[in-house]
Amino acid sequence: MRPDRVVLRMVTAKLSRPFENRWQSFETWTKVLVRADADGLSGYGECTAMETPYYNYETIETAWHLLARYLAPLVLDGRDMSVVSGHEEAKGALECALWDLRARLAGRPLCVEIGGAVRPVEAAATVGIEPSPEELVAAVGAARDAGYHRVRVKIRPGWDLVPVRAVRAAFPGLPLIADANAAYGPGDLDHLTGLDGLGLLAIEQPFGAGMIDESAALRRRLTDTTVCLDESVKSAADARRALRAGACGIVNIKIGRVGGLAEAIRIHDLCRDHGVPTFVGAKYELGVGRWTNLALATLPGMTLAGDVGPSARYYVDDGAFPTVEFAAPGWVEPLAAPGIGAEPTDGVAVTRELVLTKE
Known part of the structure; x- marks a missing residue:
């Protein structure tokens, strides 16, 4: 699917309580939210790369760079993201936005x-x-x-x-x-x-x-x-x-x-x-x-x-x-509405935004 526009937002949200894994403790979590637009509708995806390269070599900053510099321009140009080696977290965020957009355009829940x-x-x-x-x-x-x-x-x-x-x-x-x-x-x-x-x-x-x-x-x-x-x-x-x-x-x-x-x-x-x-x-x-x-x-x-x-x-x-x-x-239970059925709100802090369109 070829969207007309891709919007990237770096956001930070506060955890309900601190969380600690084998590497570190967290009180907030930073993500990249991806929006893909076509035919008056928007689909949404989320990048789950972490701020540190411990779980995976990708970080939220490398994901932002790959999405902005390579992946979103490729998709807007009608090309396949597979030409980029690795960087699954970044690819997954944009791919999920395209799935959500496809489901919304079809009028079907994403699960279906x-x-x-x-x-x-x-x-x-x-x-x-x-x-x-x-x-x-x-x-x-x-x-x-x-x-x-x-x-x-x-x-x-x-x-x-x-x-x-x-x-x-x-x-x-x-x-x-x-x-x-x-x-x-x-x-x-x-x-x-x-x-x-x-x-x-x-x-x-x-x-x-x-x-x-x-x-x-x-x-x-x-x-x-x-x-x-x-x-x-x-x-x-x-x-x-x-x-x-x-x-x-x-x-x-x-x-x-x-x-x-x-x-x-x-x-x-x-x-x-x-x-x-x-x-x-x-x-x-x-x-x-x-x-x-x-x-x-x-x-x-x-x-x-x-x-x-x-x-x-x-x-x-x-x-x-x-x-x-x-x-x-x-x-x-998933929502019985097109796509994921939910819409982003302003409940998280947006620290960066980038809008990319077809040339």
Whole structure:
């Protein structure tokens, strides 16, 4: 699809409470929102690249540069973004805006446009690294009491066995994922097997993105737990290699990480054909990205609760109306309106704007 205009906005939103992963702590989150215009309608996408190059080599600044200098001009000129190597987060933001625009032009909800349906889906919550195991247990308990069907807790060396055991002791039946964000190395195989026997749904991304053999080796050593891959799967080709190696029993699909909805759908289809469950992962998306994630979460192979909970859990204001809210405790549902069904608001601070048009 060739839009008439692309508008880029760098925005910053305040979190509802600080969040800490293995690398750093956040109180605000900066995103790039992309708008694609054609025939009097607009479609919206969100770039989920982070401010730092820890999760991925892309940052929100490199994404802005790629979108402004290369990707938006290519699309406005009717050319394909694939001529640019890598930079999936930047591509994904513009690609999602084009999907949303296409669905709005067709008068269909985005979930229907991509092969899903307007239906409720289970929501999961993520809890970051807390100051103490007791505070972690309290945070997980709050998520459980709110109705979330599954909780992912972040781990890293020095913050793994003790806090996870504390959570499991407090909530014996709660589905849990221990997410390492690639924090461990080959020498940690014995240590990570200490998480086995706790009834975890999975250990997520224990090793670096390219360490498929190590993930497969860990999976073979686990008797009660599987391995979920995140950063290792940036394409359907990556997913195919991981499945062939026996490196995972679950795949977390993040739209930005894989370059957009089209590749996310291909990964979903591949995993479904191999009988491997998937769920939609998230990186503290604002409203635009959250509604997009929710559309993807309605695909038939998304059999596990996804990271698509209400915006108020994460942001004071997510910059979209309406916001994602529970349709019932622990359940969210896409809007029965064209596209994502939501529109950006002025609830987030715009720090930069650029308008690009056809030449």
